[in-house]
Amino acid sequence: MDATALIRPTYPQGMSAMKRLLATTALALTLALAAAPARAQVLELAVDASPAGLDPHIVTAFSSFQIINGTIYEGLTAIDKNLAVVPALAKSWTVSGDGKAYVFKLVEGATFHDGTAFEAADVVASLHRVLAKEIASPLASRLAAMDKAVATDPHTVEITLKEPSAAFLSALASIAIVPRAYEANKDGLQRAPDGTGPFKFVEWQPNGFISLARHTGYWGKPLPKLEGLKFNIAPESATRQIGLASGQYAMLPNIDAATALQLKGRPNIKLQDTLELAYTLVGMNASKPPFDNPKVREALNYALDRAEIVQAALFGAGTPAGPLSPALKEWAMPLDQFPCATHSVARSQALLKEAGLTTPVAFTLLVLPRQDLKDIAQVVQAELGQAGFKVELKIPELGQFVQDWRNSNFEAFLSINGGAVDPDDNFYRTFRTGGSTNVFKFSDPKLDTILDAARIETDQSKRKMAYNQVQTMLACQGPAAFISYSQLYTAMRTNVNGFEILANRSLATLANTSVSK
Amino acid sequence: MRRLKGRLLDLIVVLFGVSVITFLMIRLIPGDAVAIMLGANAEVTPDRIAELRGRIGLDLPIATQYIHWLGAVLQGDLGVSLWTRRPVSAEISANVWPTIELTVMALVMGAGLAVPFGVMMAWLRGRGWDVALQIGSVLGLTIPSFWLGIMLILALTAVAPELQLLGYVPFSQDPWGNLARLLLPAFALSLPILANLARLVRSAMLDALAQDYIRTARAKGVREYAVFFRHALRNALIPFVTSVGIMTGYLLGGAIVVEQVFAIPGLGRLILGAIAERNYPLVQASILVVTVCFVVVNVLVDLLYAAIDPRIDG
Numbered sequence: 001m002d003a004t005a006l007i008r009p010t011y012p013q014g015m016s017a018m019k020r021l022l023a024t025t026a027l028a029l030t031l032a033l034a035a036a037p038a039r040a041q042v043l044e045l046a047v048d049a050s051p052a053g054l055d056p057h058i059v060t061a062f063s064s065f066q067i068i069n070g071t072i073y074e075g076l077t078a079i080d081k082n083l084a085v086v087p088a089l090a091k092s093w094t095v096s097g098d099g100k101a102y103v104f105k106l107v108e109g110a111t112f113h114d115g116t117a118f119e120a121a122d123v124v125a126s127l128h129r130v131l132a133k134e135i136a137s138p139l140a141s142r143l144a145a146m147d148k149a150v151a152t153d154p155h156t157v158e159i160t161l162k163e164p165s166a167a168f169l170s171a172l173a174s175i176a177i178v179p180r181a182y183e184a185n186k187d188g189l190q191r192a193p194d195g196t197g198p199f200k201f202v203e204w205q206p207n208g209f210i211s212l213a214r215h216t217g218y219w220g221k222p223l224p225k226l227e228g229l230k231f232n233i234a235p236e237s238a239t240r241q242i243g244l245a246s247g248q249y250a251m252l253p254n255i256d257a258a259t260a261l262q263l264k265g266r267p268n269i270k271l272q273d274t275l276e277l278a279y280t281l282v283g284m285n286a287s288k289p290p291f292d293n294p295k296v297r298e299a300l301n302y303a304l305d306r307a308e309i310v311q312a313a314l315f316g317a318g319t320p321a322g323p324l325s326p327a328l329k330e331w332a333m334p335l336d337q338f339p340c341a342t343h344s345v346a347r348s349q350a351l352l353k354e355a356g357l358t359t360p361v362a363f364t365l366l367v368l369p370r371q372d373l374k375d376i377a378q379v380v381q382a383e384l385g386q387a388g389f390k391v392e393l394k395i396p397e398l399g400q401f402v403q404d405w406r407n408s409n410f411e412a413f414l415s416i417n418g419g420a421v422d423p424d425d426n427f428y429r430t431f432r433t434g435g436s437t438n439v440f441k442f443s444d445p446k447l448d449t450i451l452d453a454a455r456i457e458t459d460q461s462k463r464k465m466a467y468n469q470v471q472t473m474l475a476c477q478g479p480a481a482f483i484s485y486s487q488l489y490t491a492m493r494t495n496v497n498g499f500e501i502l503a504n505r506s507l508a509t510l511a512n513t514s515v516s517k
Numbered sequence: 518m519r520r521l522k523g524r525l526l527d528l529i530v531v532l533f534g535v536s537v538i539t540f541l542m543i544r545l546i547p548g549d550a551v552a553i554m555l556g557a558n559a560e561v562t563p564d565r566i567a568e569l570r571g572r573i574g575l576d577l578p579i580a581t582q583y584i585h586w587l588g589a590v591l592q593g594d595l596g597v598s599l600w601t602r603r604p605v606s607a608e609i610s611a612n613v614w615p616t617i618e619l620t621v622m623a624l625v626m627g628a629g630l631a632v633p634f635g636v637m638m639a640w641l642r643g644r645g646w647d648v649a650l651q652i653g654s655v656l657g658l659t660i661p662s663f664w665l666g667i668m669l670i671l672a673l674t675a676v677a678p679e680l681q682l683l684g685y686v687p688f689s690q691d692p693w694g695n696l697a698r699l700l701l702p703a704f705a706l707s708l709p710i711l712a713n714l715a716r717l718v719r720s721a722m723l724d725a726l727a728q729d730y731i732r733t734a735r736a737k738g739v740r741e742y743a744v745f746f747r748h749a750l751r752n753a754l755i756p757f758v759t760s761v762g763i764m765t766g767y768l769l770g771g772a773i774v775v776e777q778v779f780a781i782p783g784l785g786r787l788i789l790g791a792i793a794e795r796n797y798p799l800v801q802a803s804i805l806v807v808t809v810c811f812v813v814v815n816v817l818v819d820l821l822y823a824a825i826d827p828r829i830d831g
Contacts, residue, residue, distance in 0.1 A: 046780075050790055052554050053600045059554065136568040186572070187602035206611050207790060208685060208782030232684060234780035238667050243683050243780075246674040399548020399795060406552060 041227040041515060042211075043496070046240040046249040050207050050233045053190035056176035057130050057137040062505055066254060067210060067231055070508020072113075073176035073195035076104055076123065076157075077169050078508065081500050083277075083327060083421045085169045089118070089177055089196060090157075099164030099458040106155045110219035112179050113200035118219075120151030125180035127159075135186060141429065141436055142171040164456045166463060167422035198224045198511040207233055225498070225514035244269060244491060250515060251492040254505050256372055257317030260489035268494050272501040275319065275327045276488045277419030280376055282365070282481040284412045287441035290361050291412060294477040299351035300412075301340035301476045303387035304380065308343075310484050313375035317489075321482035323471040324419075324426060327503050331423050331464065333471050340476035348387035359388035366404055366413040367395045376483065377414050408439050417480075421504070423467045424455045431474060440479030447473055524816045528809070535808045536590075536801065540583050543792065543800050549575060550599055550795040573599045586801065595805075596798035605802040608787065613806070615685050616783035618695075619775070620768045622703035627710035627768075628761050634711070635718020635757075636750060642723060650715075657712030662771055666705040666778040673701065683780045702779040706771050710764045717760055721753035728752070754825055762818035766811050 051064035056073045070078065076090040087093075090104040110118035127149045130137045145165035150158050161168065176195060182188055193201045198220060199212035213228040232249060234240045237259060243249040245266060252259070263269050282300065284291035291297055306320030320341065324332035335341045352359060367377045374395060381391045396404070404410055417437075420426050429435040432451050433443040447470065454466035474480065490501045495516045500509040551569045570576050577585070589596060595605040634650065641647040670682050681698065688695040725731065726749050734748050735741075773785030784803060791799040 052794055059600070061554070133565075133568060134572075136565045136572065138565070140565070190601045191603055205685075205782055206608055207786040208780075232780060233782070234683065235786070236663075236777050236780070239670075239683060239778055239780055242667070242670055242674065246682075248681060248683055397546075397548070398793070399546060399553050401548070402552045403548040 041225075042230055043226050043228070043251060043510065043513065043515060044230050044232060044249045045251045045253055046232045046234045046243050047253065048233075048235055048237070048240065051210075054193040054201070054204075054210075055187075055189040056178070056193070056195075057126075057135060057139060058190065060138050062254070066505050066507050068176070068193060068195070069506040070197060071199045071212060071229065071510055072193050072197045072201055073178070074197050075173045075175050075177060076106075077173045079170065079173050079421055079502070079504055079506070081274075081502055081509075083503060085173060085421070088173070089123070090172075093169075099166075099456075100161045102159045102161070102168070104157045104159070106157065107219050108155055110196045111217045112196055113194050113215055114179065115217070116179055116181075118177070118196050119154040120157045121154075122180045123157045123177055124149045124151050125183040126175065126177045129178065129183050130175055132184075134184075139174060142174060142425075164458050165424075166455060166458055167420075167424040170420070170422045170425070199229055202228070209233060220511070224511045226510065229510060244493070247493060250496055251490065251499070253490045253507055254501075255489050255491060257315050257487055257489065258372065260317070260487075260491060261315055263491045269491055270494050270496075271489050271491050272499070273317075273487045273489045274501045274503050275325060276486050277325045277327060277421070277503050278416050279321045279325065279419060279485050280373065280414070280416050280483040281321075282380065282412055282414050282483065283410075283440055284479050284481070285408060285410055285440060286443070286479045287408070288411070290355075290357060290363060291479070293355050295351045295355040296357065296361065297479065297481070298340060298477050299348045299355070299387065300384065300389065301481045302344045302348035302351065303384050303389065304481060304483065305343040305383050306341070306483055308383070309376055309379045312379045314372065314484060314486055317487035318484045319487075321484045323474045323478075323480075323482055324423060324467075325485050325503075327485070328419075328421065328423070331467055333468055338472070338475035345387050352388050360385075360390035361388060362390040362392070363411040364392045364394050366401065366410040367393055368401050368413070368415040369395055369398055370416070372486065373414055373416065380414065380483075405439055408441055423463075423470070424451075427451055427467075427470055427474075428455060430480075431470075431478065442479035444473070521816070521820075524812075524819065528812045528816075531812055532805060532808060536587070536805060537583070539801050539804045540586070540797075541579075543795065543797055544579060546792075546795070548795065550797065551575065553793070553795050554600060586798070590802075590805075595802040598799050599796045600794075605798050608799060609784070609803055609806055612782055612784050612787040614687070615699075615781050616769070616772050616776070616785060618688070618699055619703055619706060619772055619781065619783060620765065622699055623707035623710070623768055623771075624761070624765060626703055627707035627764070628714060628757075630707075631711050631714030631718055632750075632757070634715040635753075636722060636745065638715065638719040639722035639726070639749075640745065642719075654712040654716050657708045658716075660708065661774075662705045662709065663774045663778050665708060666702060666775055669701050669705055670779070685781045685783075698779075699781075702775045702781060705778075706768060706775045709771070710767065714757065714760060714764065718753060718757055721756050722749055725749040725752045751825065755822065758818055758821050758825065762815045765814045769807055769811065 047063065049063040051059060051067060052061065053059045054064060054068055056068055074088045076088060077085050078088040080086045089107055089110065091107045093102055093104045095102055106120060106123065112118060127143060127146065129135055130139050131143055145161045145163060145168060147160045147162045152158055178189060179194055191204065198215055198218045200215045202211045202213045204210045210231045211228060214224045214226065216223065218224065234243060240249065240252055241259065241263060244252050244263065260271055264271060284297055286292055310316060310318045310320060319326060320335060322333060322335050322338055322341065326332050352361060365377060367373055377393050381393055384391050405413060405415065417430065428451050430437045431442060431447060432438060433448050450466050450469055454463050457463045457466065488501065488503065492499060497514050497516060499513040502508065550573060551566055574582065586596065597604055598608050638647050638650045673680055673682060681694065682701060685698060686694045731744060731748055734744050772783060773789055776783040776785045784807065788800060788803045791803065
């Protein structure tokens with residue numbers, strides 16, 4: 001899932017150090033004092049932001065994604081906790097020898113929440129809806145390889161691709177299937193979502209809560225144990241934490257390390273964690289000085305002490321980053337394969353000298369306004385300072401950041417990029433010449449050739465070799481200095497059972513969750 | 518009546534001015550609605566962004582957008598929320614009740630308690646209790662309501678963990694739950710105005726007590742409590758009522774913070790969220806509604822003058 005950056009900051013912007021101190025004091029006291037019984041079979045969750053809408057093809061920010069993915073909506077495939085592609089609404093599939101023709105057998109007996117039966121025509125309509133120009137879905141590029149989709153019988157869909165695509169099955173996991181009636185309906189699902197998932201939408205009190213109820217006609221077995229889910233929207237971090245400590249909320253899903261550490265070890269609260277797919281990075285503008293010079297980019301990489309950043313800014317809850325998350329075990333190369341993963345101020349200074357630059361090399365670093373990233377930025381500023389860079393931090397409001405980011409209006413930025421389970425999703429759109437999120441304006445014909453070939457390659461070992469090459473090329477001289485993968489947490493009351501945190505932030509395992517008395 | 522007419526004219530001018538300023542200000546903030554909704558790192562091509570912008574009408578020149586909007590508003594149509602396509606009027610009416618309840622409760626608590634406290638402070642002037650109350654009122658003025666809110670939640674969850682303190686339930690669904698949940702935030706919200714107004718009543722009372730008519734009253738042999746309540750208090754109430762009108766504005770502002778802390782889905786949260794996602798029609802309409810409330814309260818205050826002081830022409 002993308003749109004990482006729309007995660008709202010943990011603390012509201014502009015919350016002063018004093019405010020935080022006061023809030024923390026209050027919290028520490030509460031957490032020490034409060035303890036309460038949990039209640040009924042509706043799971044009370046607290047989230048920080050009200051979603052912009054609930055149409056799965058339009059709103060891709062995490063604030064919407066975590067409420068609808070795997071709960072209200074399902075795709076043909078799904079991503080499990082090991083990040084493997086598993087069957088969902090498609091119970092099985094076959095792929096032709098040339099890798100271009102897929103035949104999906106659909107589950108039988110599934111119904112949408114409005115009562116209509118789920119059939120192949122709904123799949124075809126959903127795929128067309130994502131691709132339709134009027135819908136303008138940000139997910140459209142996931143289906144770029146698709147040529148056509150045909151329903152051959154009510155439970156079979158044939159999809160033909162223009163060229164083989166190794167990432168196609170994982171891409172399908174992010175395409176929610178909606179009733180065919182919505183194919184040309186732009187706005188209907190934003191307020192009243194309608195899917196096949198284990199929970200159906202009941203009510204949305206704007207800024208208050210979104211409640212879901214068990215879908216009694218759910219095709220998957222067993223039926224969800226919970227009667228329903230209630231996503232309470234509580235923008236204050238302190239309020240969410242007090243709510244969990246007092247038992248009013250049973251779960252705070254997908255929280256960062258700073259929040260999790262405040263809750264750790266408190267009575268009746270337990271934590272789950274996993275390594276995120278998303279990575280923090282310093283992105284560099286490859287179209288203008290000083291970062292148009294690969295040597296300067298390399299110098300910046302050597303100047304970063306990633307282990308120190310993880311310790312100082314993430315409270316140790318993370319791991320130094322290479323181009324792919326270590327969670328992608330099949331693909332990620334070990335960090336020691338990249339020379340610049342070893343911090344070296346001397347090497348960095350030498351590279352700046354080779355580049356013919358006089359130190360200090362001054363530039364402005366645009367920072368995404370989120371607490372953990374602001375903390376990282378300060379450590380990065382100090383580390384780069386030692387190597388001969390002079391960094392000025394600019395922390396704008398979110399809207400301004402997004403605008404500057406999208407228009408490549410920066411020398412360098414510090415942000416977080418959403419990761420995906422297939423390397424093609426991670427690299428192609430971000431690093432290929434002209435890629436939709438290649439805001440670095442980076443262009444390397446050799447890399448383009450490898451990326452183009454690897455996305456249509458179906459032989460796993462050849463793909464692996466290609467992506468090793470890509471990782472090596474990007475690790476030290478690419479336009480992104482990969483900093484860290486954070487640990488992602490979910491905090492819950494100890495009587496919540498069966499939940500499993502997923503690295504892509506989906507809350508699909510709520511279908512198997514129960515609350516004991 | 519003359520005053521009322523003048524005030525109505527004022528209202529129209531204020532509303533027009535506020536609408537123009539809001540319209541421009543929200544658009545001057547960098548980052549437009551489409552960019553915000555997609556966020557950084559969403560994979561979208563420029564033509565899809567253009568498509569989305571066109572879909573919500575952002576591709577027109579600003580002046581045209583304003584005229585379209587104004588025309589619709591004059592016909593009673595506040596527009597639709599950018600992404601949910603729900604009428605703005607529905608969004609506002611869903612969020613306005615918690616805020617009205619909260620402000621009215623806070624106003625009743627603050628203004629209601631300020632009079633006895635202020636009178637008590639004036640009565641006890643110069644004595645130990647007056648000093649204690651004065652210190653208390655300075656504290657009340659300076660404690661930030663968000664912190665007070667958190668401390669109150671903390672204290673109550675410690676004493677009675679089974680209490681439901683966060684969020685909101687409509688009065689019609691659960692009257693007791695509704696009041697119980699609003700009591701704490703209303704108190705947190707009212708404390709600064711309680712402190713402020715109590716100090717004001719005290720000094721207005723002391724002013725009034727120094728007037729000639731008080732001496733006359735005492736000389737006539739009017740009993741001290743009658744001097745206090747019938748003569749001094751009535752005169753002290755005029756600046757008090759003016760301030761209450763102004764305080765309503767502070768309350769609407771303070772409600773934003775308190776709604777954040779107590780997770781109450783009110784107008785403050787609605788506006789804050791709408792600004793964050795650059796939901797232009799929603800911001801414009803909500804601010805108009807708040808402006809109308811503010812102006813109407815001030816008109817009511819004007820009318821109250823006449824009731825308190827017959828010399829003022831109603």
